[in-house]
Amino acid sequence: MPSREEITYFGAGPALLPTDVLKTAAEALVNFEDTGLGLAEHSHRSELATNIINTAKADLAKYIDIPDDYEILFMQGGGSGQFSATVYNLVGIWVERRRQKIIKELGTAEGADVPQDKVLERLRKAVEEELKIDYLVTGSWSLKASQEAARLLGPEHVNVAADARKVNDGKFGKIPEEKDWKLSKDPAMVYYCDNETVDGVEFPGFPEILKPSGEEGPIVVADMSSNILSRRIPVRNFSVIFFGAQKNLGSAGITVVIIKKKLLPPAVSTPEPALLRKLGLPVGPIVFSYETIAKNNSLYNTLNIFDVYIAGQVLKKALASFSDNVTGQEALSDKKAKLIYATLDAHPESYKVVPDKSVRSRMNICFRVTHGDSIADAEKAFLAGATKKGLTGLKGHRSVGGIRASNYNSISLEGAEKLAAYIDEFAKGPRI
Template sequence: MVNRSDVHYFGAGPAPLPTHVLEEAAKVLLNFKDKGIGICEISHRSPEANAILADTKQALATLLDIPDDYDILFLQSGGSGEFSAVVYNLVSIWVEKKRAQIAQEVGDDNDEVLKRLRKAVDEELKLDYLVTGSWSLKASQEAARLVGAKHVNVAVDARKSNDGRFGTIPDESTWTLTSREKGGPAFVYFCDNETVDGVEFPQFPKSLVGEDAPWVCADMSSNFISRKVDVRKYAVIFGGAQKNIGNTGIAIVILRKSLLPPVAQYASPDLLRQLNLPVGPIVLDYPTIAKNNSLYNTLPIFDVWVAGQVMASLVDSYGAKRIGGQEEISNDKARLIYDTLDKYPDVYRVVPDKSVRSRMNICFRVHGGDADKEKQFLADAERRGLTGLKGHRSVGGIRASNYNAVSLDGASKLVTFLNDYARGA
């Protein structure tokens, strides 16, 4: 029998979880707080479930120093569901804001308001996407499917400057963001860390800063709680839990409360239908989820509990450093692995440009991508207890996912193997 301690798992998701959390999870699955029933059996509306929600929110707010004017939501959509949710919600706000402006100009002539609003939607509605990898590409495609390609402005497609492949983030001076002089986009969307392609934004884009900055939505599924984040720069941050935070089953959304009623008003479903715009499902409706404390429908409380335990352990471990403590370790592990790969350019080639290398998903090729040699590399690694290193099926190669639950010891053992393999290659 293989012991858990003998294996270091580098899979990209579902990703490894801290062993102490899993050990406690095994207990509460059978008997939660001495109630004689498991955590998966308690009511999602019980006091215990509400306490789990509150504790998990507090742990995340503490880690990331989330301001009081932001809300935290839990949904069952996964990250891909949020590709749609940000469109449904923020387009609805944009439409209602535009309708109110027009109504103020023309008064109570509803036919004229609708006529001008249709024209505004047709000519002005734009959603800006920074496409730097496979997941932001999927998000932009979903937006085009929902509202039509004419409304989706791909402000940057990183493949165009890299021989048709992802692996860079072009200079901001080349981005074609929707002009703020013309009202700007409904939002700007980017994926902070591209799991498939190993590309991570080294910092928040400078062109998205300023008093008149557009609403920024970021997918942080694969680098959530791995480094400091200035939450105030974002309108919406979301992530699937199954990378750094917990197990598959929930998405976590951090959003400005000003995007919720009564501050923000949403277009009515009838108006959206008149404009040929989509009406989103209620389980992705941010006002509904927020109003019901994420309990509009049956929330998987066990998944929230796991996420809460992971985050609470980080709070306990790093104290005043908060997420900065985890950031230091994440950076150290990534540096160890990249430095080793760079030592052997004849054997290893890191896929993304050095300026945008992901700390979370380290993508590289062995012997120029020779299929047989990469297969042998994976087999040799597995014999040493280093598993989950196969690259995404769409790009191949090797991928070492360096999530929080990968220990420094695990990263060091991977480095030892990389050295041994290169010397014997």
């Protein structure tokens, strides 16, 4: 049996965790800070739990430079839960803002006493004719997010502003040019997945067309589950950023939401559930309410404090490793990705990188092995040989097949070098 030190795990998630973080967490699980209880046994209402949450929030804000006018939430339900939560919360804000606008218009026309039946009539018409959520569909996860929105609201309220399959022969692997995006006039949000783990597609940077002009701009929501903490991001361009912890931050079980405080009370009002029901709109579970989670410092219900602790330890290690915080990690991530892609590109007769070169993911390197007459046989041989060298977790997602090397932050430069060396060695070996 191989030891942990002999294995480099390239799985897409749950991903590899630093060994020293796991050892620290293992001790905390048995006896946390000499309390006689393991961390998983302590109350989430305890002072130590609050300290763990607040420290993790502060370290995350420091590491990726989150401004003070943003709130950090720890939630449950994973990224898939946020497909729903973003709809519930941001549609509600859109409805309330539209309601206030209608009241102001009617009040100007008819005096102070605004008939509520007229407000409801105008609001219902606005929902039917104007409510849209825009999705940039560039891979499997953004597609699932758009499908969930259509399930909750109805497809008439979901605008797929860009569909990568339409510019890539029915498959994912490119990002349509911004000039071709069909954005709505006043959407409740514009949603995109910054890095698609299944398809190996990553946005090179923040879309120019979505950049705010002055203080106002579209409500932009980004799923950064698989590339958060790997590069510097312009946080102020986003209204909501969310990510599951199990790629670059920690273990599966918590989801982080970074949200503008302008989208939380008292800065903004949220509609009453009764009003949403009258409008035929869904009322979300209270555990998905950003307002509720923010009011309770992420402790409305029983949060997995142990998972927050692991995330906090990962952040402390990252802060200690890079004096320039996430900028240092970005340089390392880029170096690892360039090394692996350069090795693949050096052997075009043996490998085919799946996505277009302009949108290649630094985190999920997806390719096919064409080293022989049968791709299936060649990939089987490639995976078997990799395992013998301690390079595991390389099998592609079940929906697309192929090979996928997930180059998350926990993969060392040495691990990337080992993979590149094996890619080169396999290409130079006998054809399958």
